[in-house]
Amino acid sequence: MRRFLLSLILLATSSPAATQGLLDWSQDEVSAIERHGPWPPPPAHDPSNRVSGVPAAIALGEHLFNDPRLSADGRMSCATCHQAGRDWSDGRARGFGTADLDRRTPSLWNVGYAHWFGWDGAGDSLWAQSIRPILDRREMGGSAAEVGRLLRDDKALACGYERAFGNKVGDNDERLLVDAAKALAAFQATLVSPRTRFDAFRDAMVAGDRAAAARYTLPEQRGLRLFIGTGNCDTCHFGPRFTNGEFGDVGIAFFVRPGEVDSGRLGGLAKLAGNPFNLLGRYNDDASGASAQRTRHVQRLHANFGEFRVPSLRQVGRAAAYMHSGSLATLDEVVRHYSEVSPDRLHSDGTPLVRPLGLSPRQRTDLVAFLSSLDADAPPRPAPPPLCP
Numbered sequence: 001m002r003r004f005l006l007s008l009i010l011l012a013t014s015s016p017a018a019t020q021g022l023l024d025w026s027q028d029e030v031s032a033i034e035r036h037g038p039w040p041p042p043p044a045h046d047p048s049n050r051v052s053g054v055p056a057a058i059a060l061g062e063h064l065f066n067d068p069r070l071s072a073d074g075r076m077s078c079a080t081c082h083q084a085g086r087d088w089s090d091g092r093a094r095g096f097g098t099a100d101l102d103r104r105t106p107s108l109w110n111v112g113y114a115h116w117f118g119w120d121g122a123g124d125s126l127w128a129q130s131i132r133p134i135l136d137r138r139e140m141g142g143s144a145a146e147v148g149r150l151l152r153d154d155k156a157l158a159c160g161y162e163r164a165f166g167n168k169v170g171d172n173d174e175r176l177l178v179d180a181a182k183a184l185a186a187f188q189a190t191l192v193s194p195r196t197r198f199d200a201f202r203d204a205m206v207a208g209d210r211a212a213a214a215r216y217t218l219p220e221q222r223g224l225r226l227f228i229g230t231g232n233c234d235t236c237h238f239g240p241r242f243t244n245g246e247f248g249d250v251g252i253a254f255f256v257r258p259g260e261v262d263s264g265r266l267g268g269l270a271k272l273a274g275n276p277f278n279l280l281g282r283y284n285d286d287a288s289g290a291s292a293q294r295t296r297h298v299q300r301l302h303a304n305f306g307e308f309r310v311p312s313l314r315q316v317g318r319a320a321a322y323m324h325s326g327s328l329a330t331l332d333e334v335v336r337h338y339s340e341v342s343p344d345r346l347h348s349d350g351t352p353l354v355r356p357l358g359l360s361p362r363q364r365t366d367l368v369a370f371l372s373s374l375d376a377d378a379p380p381r382p383a384p385p386p387l388c389p
């Protein structure tokens with residue numbers, strides 16, 4: 001009897017009717033869903049980096065990424081903070097180098113498709129962004145001279161360099177630092193996140209395959225409907241990566257410590273303008289100049305104060321914490337934030353894109369279910385083969 005009751009309960013809770021089925025989607029909604037794919041996208045190519053997509057540079061970049069000799073004390077590599085087993089982040093709410101950092105370490109998934117880098121957009125190329133942590137004293141604290149010496153003195157790296165760049169390691173340290181960063185960028189651009197439950201649903205909807213689409217649970221579908229509909233989320237979390245690559249203010253506190261603020265995009269633009277490695281400088285390999293257009297035309301406006309880059313939402317459920325400051329601990333807290341955000345906290349001029357949504361508990365769990373459907377396990381990464389065996 002007990003067994004019978006138990007199986008009845010199991011039947012009731014696992015009954016497909018409770019979670020399976022297909023909502024009635026309008027043509028506009030299907031179009032909005034379609035714009036979040038296809039996944040994976042074609043490989044990223046960066047015209048400002050002459051070794052972008054070159055296999056020998058990708059191999060060199062992976063070795064350098066894992067090499068602690070890029071840091072002053074020989075103990076910290078890129079992989080210390082961007083760990084393959086932690087979705088290329090560090091499992092912490094805020095970064096930690098030789099000292100505490102004020103921002104969360106972003107995941108490097110799909111970073112090759114971005115056009116601004118860092119939470120404040122202080123970088124305009126993946127290679128320039130890769131120079132920053134090598135030189136930053138709170139991160140690796142290295143120098144061009146040390147990177148130059150490493151590439152000249154280490155036989156395997158020198159050989160890997162020659163294969164990647166087609167010339168022998170020279171004696172201009174600054175150029176070698178930039179080349180090391182370009183190899184690092186070539187490697188990072190290959191980090192593409194796996195297909196997810198959402199992608200299967202999106203493709204099924206586009207193909208008109210109702211049976212396959214119905215494998216996406218009803219809470220996931222209802223959350224998606226909110227995301228592209230009344231939630232207005234996809235004005236900023238747009239396209240296949242769920243980001244428009246730009247900046248916004250969603251009302252997250254920007255106080256780092258009492259009396260000290262993180263001005264976000266406003267400070268990032270000042271750093272960008274003063275960076276000798278930006279795309280307007282001599283190390284941009286794109287002779288056409290087209291890749292420097294954004295940097296040339298970007299304006300620094302007071303409205304940029306407190307804006308941060310719109311993060312991609314792929315693999316979002318796997319993050320250790322949320323927002324630039326790591327100040328929200330769970331996806332439920334993020335959704336609650338959007339539900340209750342106070343309009344006074346937003347600095348945006350004109351019509352605000354974010355307003356308190358006043359979601360019901362079920363709507364909140366639906367949104368979290370949808371966001372979680374953007375995650376998937378990536379296969380473990382094998383150790384890179386030796387350079388120049």
Ligand code: HEC
Pocket residue numbers: 065070076077078079080081082095096097098101103104105106107108111114116117118119120126129130131133134138139140184188
């Ligand atoms: C001490 C921890 C730490 C180390 C070491 C580190 N990073 Fe980072 N990384 C961060 C943090 C924190 C940020 C966010 C910085 C910001 O927004 O100001 C970041 C941002 C980035 C970004 C921008 C990602 C994006 O989505 O815009 C890239 C690319 C990156 N790091 C690559 C590297 C590379 C390459 C190395 C090694 C040369 C490296 N990092 C070493 C902590 C680290």
Ligand code: HEC
Pocket residue numbers: 227231232233234235236237247248249250252308309310311312313316319321322323324325331334335338353354357367371
């Ligand atoms: C105005 C543009 C905009 C809109 C609209 C918007 N977001 Fe965001 N979202 C952002 C920005 C910018 C951040 C990062 C803020 C920060 O770090 O301070 C963010 C962060 C997030 C994060 C945390 C990601 C991470 O890695 O930390 C999630 C999850 C998220 N948004 C989901 C949503 C959902 C769900 C909606 C709709 C209810 C939404 N967003 C609406 C711009 C927007």
